[in-house]
Amino acid sequence: MTKSQWLIDLERDGYVVVPGVVSQEACEEFQERAVQWIEAFGYGFKRDDPSTWKTELMPFGHHGGMYNRYGGVVHEDFVWKIRTEPGILKTFAEIWGTDDLIVSFDGINATTPLGPGGREDIKPTRPWPHIDQNVRRVDRFELYQGIANLGINGPDDGGLVVMKGSHLLHERHFAERGGWRPEGDKGEKENSYLFSDDEWEWFKKAGCETVKVCANPGDLILWDSRTVHWNQSPTGGNWRFATYICYCPRSLMSAADLEKKKAIFDDRKGTTHWPYLNVVMADRDLTLEPEAVPRKPDGSIDEKNRRPFNEPPLSKEVLSLVGVRA
Known part of the structure; x- marks a missing residue:
């Protein structure tokens, strides 16, 4: 089977944009439902009153609109609708050579524009270059992460920033620097490493171009989990709308782990990007970042971090991506 050009580009550059994977209708529905979820x-x-776009009047989120601590949003029916989009599944099936896939229980991004005319109570995020793979295994491909881009995403509209080609340089980088920094390593199961400013500078000097990935509504953004990247805040006039999606073969999970994944789904909890590791965000945060557990404006734990406002359908397509087989 001939490999698609987008997959060739992905393997070479560490990221790619696959155009027109999600329909315009599905994008518009996601935008409406995401704002309804916040309201x-x-x-x-209130969506039409920027004076209400502030921390004390909104559910808990990172960087102004990254929502992945609420199990409710992770499993909302409109989020699962994107996860089961045929175009997305076809794309990941080509990556893995199988359509027997499972999916991460990942969050969404619904970020108001920051700055004049938008949200002014927080500042745009500074670059936080990192990878989402175990630093001990950066010599090999393990996962492609995905963003279903569901709104306008130009240079000033927020989104993914990558260092092109950085996924292939980690062995050289750490060899030249005498290994990785323990304080940047999140541990074996966390699959994350945060680079210091001087490590970041190394990749720049090595020739890695810094690219703000732009995309149209309905495009699928993919990147190697080893690609150095970070999230940029929207500072233009548009909201950012996206949902994070990662798929891998069901065969990577044991029968026992599949049962645990089903239990996580039944409890409507969210996980990290890795579909087969069953790392629950809320449980992890209680240990690593107690302040990151969703809280109401008064500081108390938000009781709405339980079930979705609109439960996902228990369809064959949904259950298949959970890992359930008849």
């Missing part, structure tokens, strides 16, 4: 908390946020 449904009843904390005072």
